[in-house]
Amino acid sequence: MIKSLKKVFEYELLIKLVAQEDGSFVAISPAWKDCYAQGDTIDEAILEITAVAQTLIELYKEEGMEIPLKLQSQKKTDSSSFSVPIFVTS
Numbered sequence: 685m686i687k688s689l690k691k692v693f694e695y696e697l698l699i700k701l702v703a704q705e706d707g708s709f710v711a712i713s714p715a716w717k718d719c720y721a722q723g724d725t726i727d728e729a730i731l732e733i734t735a736v737a738q739t740l741i742e743l744y745k746e747e748g749m750e751i752p753l754k755l756q757s758q759k760k761t762d763s764s765s766f767s768v769p770i771f772v773t774s
Contacts (some may be wrong), residue, residue: 692771694769695728696753696769698714698715699713699730701726701730708724709726711730716753717761718740722746734768737770749757
């Protein structure tokens with residue numbers, strides 16, 4: 685038996701990776717200045733920024749703030765940027 689239905693939203697998070705001198709990576713979102721993360725590997729940085737984005741989306745929704753991500757595809761700006769989908773429920 686299903687107790688409740690939740691709506692799932694998909695946001696597209698544009699990510700730019702920056703390699704650090706110490707070999708770690710910083711992932712930033714050019715569209716969202718509050719959304720950034722660091723990892724020892726590219727995969728870790730991507731996983732971390734995805735978790736940050738999910739948390740920020742939930743926080744922004746609770747506070748009634750505008751989420752600076754679109755529910756539709758964004759165009760890539762250069763070859764060092766790419767997008768990953770972010771899923772949140774409400």
